[in-house]
Amino acid sequence: MPELPEVETIRRSLLPHVIGARVTAVTVRERRLRRPIAANLEARLRGRRFVALERRGKYLLFGLDDRRALLVHLGMSGSLELAPLGRAFAAHDHVAITLDRARVLVFNDPRRFGLLRLGRTADFTELDNVGRDPLTAAPTPDEWRTLVRGRRLPIKNLVMDQRVLGGVGNIYANEMLFRAGIRPRRRAAGLHRPELERLSTAMRHVLEEAVDLGGSSISDYRDANGRPGFFQMRHAVYDRAGEPCRVCAAPIKRIVLSGRSSFYCPRCQR
DNA sequence: ATATGCACCTGTGTGC
DNA sequence: TGCACACAGGTGCATA
Numbered sequence A: 001m002p003e004l005p006e007v008e009t010i011r012r013s014l015l016p017h018v019i020g021a022r023v024t025a026v027t028v029r030e031r032r033l034r035r036p037i038a039a040n041l042e043a044r045l046r047g048r049r050f051v052a053l054e055r056r057g058k059y060l061l062f063g064l065d066d067r068r069a070l071l072v073h074l075g076m077s078g079s080l081e082l083a084p085l086g087r088a089f090a091a092h093d094h095v096a097i098t099l100d101r102a103r104v105l106v107f108n109d110p111r112r113f114g115l116l117r118l119g120r121t122a123d124f125t126e127l128d129n130v131g132r133d134p135l136t137a138a139p140t141p142d143e144w145r146t147l148v149r150g151r152r153l154p155i156k157n158l159v160m161d162q163r164v165l166g167g168v169g170n171i172y173a174n175e176m177l178f179r180a181g182i183r184p185r186r187r188a189a190g191l192h193r194p195e196l197e198r199l200s201t202a203m204r205h206v207l208e209e210a211v212d213l214g215g216s217s218i219s220d221y222r223d224a225n226g227r228p229g230f231f232q233m234r235h236a237v238y239d240r241a242g243e244p245c246r247v248c249a250a251p252i253k254r255i256v257l258s259g260r261s262s263f264y265c266p267r268c269q270r
Numbered sequence B: 001a002t003a004t005g006c007a008c009c010t011g012t013g014t015g016c
Numbered sequence C: 001t002g003c004a005c006a007c008a009g010g011t012g013c014a015t016a
Helices: A004-018 A041-045 A125-129 A141-148 A155-160 A170-181 A194-214
Strands: A023-028 A050-056 A059-064 A069-073 A081-086 A095-098 A102-107 A116-121 A254-259 A258-265
Touching: A004 A050, A004 A102, A004 A194, A023 A041, A023 A081, A050 A102, A059 A125, A059 A194, A102 A254, A141 A155, A141 A194, A155 A170, A155 A194, A170 A194, A170 A258
Parallel strands: none
Antiparallel strands: A023 A095, A050 A059, A059 A069, A069 A116, A081 A102, A095 A102, A254 A258
């Protein structure tokens, strides 16, 4: 479910509740996620204090006071909620981390594509595949020229490649290409300098605006305090097939690229 | 090396 | 109402 703006919103909403909090209890109700939750997670987490909370692409990294960290990925359908103490479990509540502040951090994930892992940050090999942060360290147009060189894949697929940019998923790839006026199917290597310049600024603007609005709530995304995001009201193309373009009124098209729905305006995007 | 297809899993919406 | 099917915010592995 969540892409960079949603994960960043969750991180910010968790921050004041989690930093400095101590874990008093850990309950794992379902270990079978994408990879099973390790058997020692409860013992390693109990009694620890959270000292940091960072985002790496779509991953959340909870720093602990023993130089280890809890790595969390929300997959397609994962969520984190700060629930009141003693609230009954709901369907797909897989992990509950009780804090010493009368709050429980609950990991819920219907599709179980998420990930929870405890260990040393350096051992989290999945983080090796997270590229630059498009919010804080976006490639310059010059760097884009290097990144697209020789790449024959559609630009949308390149932008969604987590090794290139950490955190861009299907919604925001579509939205930033609309904003840049580039069709998603265009070969990456075929983009001209002005297009790379537009892409580079469109990317920052779309993501910054989305973070400001708390991300996109399409069906049930909520931040850790249960608040929805509002960027879905600003979607120009995502999930708008057949609807009129907000700029030129042409009907939005839907195509499939690498199995993912891709949307664009045939007039605004070339 | 690069690009694509599919599997992983549950829930929801659509059409018959 | 029931049923089959397509599709969904992601990623990793197998295959060309």
